[in-house]
Amino acid sequence: MANNMRVTVTGGAGFIGSHLVDLLIEKGYQVIVVDSLEKQVHRGKKPSYLNKKAKYIFDKCEKKDVLKKYIPKTDILIHLAASVGVGQSMYQIKKYIKGNTYATASILEYLSSHCHKIKKILVASSMSIYGEGKYYCSKDGVFNPQIRTEKQLSTGNWDYKCPSCGKNLVPIATSEDKPLYPTSIYAVTKRDQEEMVHIIGKAYNIPTVALRFFNVYGSRQSLSNPYTGVLAIFASRLLNNHSPVIYEDGNQTRDFINVSDLVRGILLAMKDDKANGKSINLGTGIATSVKMIASIMQQHILKDGDITITNRFRNGDIRHCFADITLAKKLLGFKPKIRLKNGLLDYIEWLSTQESADNFAKVEKELKMKGLV
Ligand SMILES: NC(=O)c1ccc[n+]([C@@H]2O[C@H](COP(=O)([O-])OP(=O)(O)OC[C@H]3O[C@@H](n4cnc5c(N)ncnc54)[C@H](O)[C@@H]3O)[C@@H](O)[C@H]2O)c1
C-alpha cells in the first residue's frame, strides 16, 4: 500500500489514535484526524501532544457536514472514535448507542450513498465482546462459560468449576472463534460496530478489518476519564496518594498490551490484504493478574502502603480473558515486543509528569446507587 495514501483516523486525538497518527506520519502517510475532543476525555482542552503534521477536524465524525469534508479526501478510514467506558455504559445507555453504534451507522450510510475512493476500513473492536474468556478441563475439554451469576459471586467463589467433573477450570487463550457474550452496553456497541462494518464492507466491496484490542496501556491515556481502563484508574488513585482498589481477590487476569505494540498491529492490518474481512485479536497472549499490576504500580509510585483488596465484586466483570494471537501472527506477522515490566516503568515515568483528579469514589458511588457494585 503506497505511502501517498491518505489515512483518516477518527478519534485521532485520543490515547490510541494519537499514537497511531504519530506512527502513520513517521511512515510517510498523509493523515487527517477527526476528533470532537470529548469533554470527559480531554477536559475541554486540546491535548499538547497532537502531531503537527496531521490535518485536524475538531468535530463529530458522524455529522453529515463533517463527513462531507473528510470522506472525499480519504483512501483508508480507521475508525477509533467512540465513547469508552464499560461501567458508564450501563446507565448512560443512549450515549453509548449514539456515540458508537449510531455514529458508525451514520458513517456507513454516508458511504453507501456518496461517491468515495475508500479502499479499506478498519474499526476498533474490543476484547469486551467475548465476555468471559475460554477455559479448559483436562478431562472434559474446552468451555466457553457465560458470565458468573450474582449468586455465585455473593458467596466469594470467584473461579469457574467444570460443569461435568467439578474440578477448577483453567483459563486458556481466547481465540476469535469463541462465541461472543457481551456483558455491557459498551461491549454490545463494539460488537455492533464490528458487525456493521464487515456487513456493509462486503455489500459495497470495501475491504474491512475489525481489530479486537485487549487492555491497552501507555502514555496519553486519559486520567480524567474515570471510566476507562483499570491501569488509568489505578494511576489516578496513586497520583492522589490513594492505594488502588481491587475487586474480588485480585487474581483475575487480563492481557495488557503496550500502545506502541498495538499501533504497530493496526498498521500491519492496514497494509496487509490478508487481514481483509477478518476480526483479529490484538493482545500479547500473556495473562497478568490485576493484583500484580496494582502492586508494581503501588511500589513504584507510592513506595509504601498496601493495595486494597475488597473481596467485593462488580456485576458484569469477567474473571479471566487473554488473547490467542495466533491469527495476528499468522496473517500479519504481528509480534508484541514490549515486556510488561518495561512498558509499565515507562508508563509510570510518564505518569510522574501528569496531574489527575481521583474520581474513583464518585464513580463507585454512582455504580452503588444503581446497584451495579
Ligand atoms: N484503551 C483500551 O484499552 C481499548 C480496548 C479495546 C478497545 N478500545 C477502543 O479503541 C478506540 C480508542 O480508544 P482510546 O482508549 O484511545 O479512547 P480515547 O477516549 O482516548 O479516544 C477516543 C477519542 O475519540 C474521540 N471521540 C469520541 N466520540 C467521537 C465522535 N463521535 N466523533 C469524533 N471523535 C470522537 C474522543 O474525543 C477521543 O479523543 C475506541 O474505539 C475504544 O472502544 C480501547
Ligand SMILES: [Zn+2]
Ligand atoms: Zn471436567
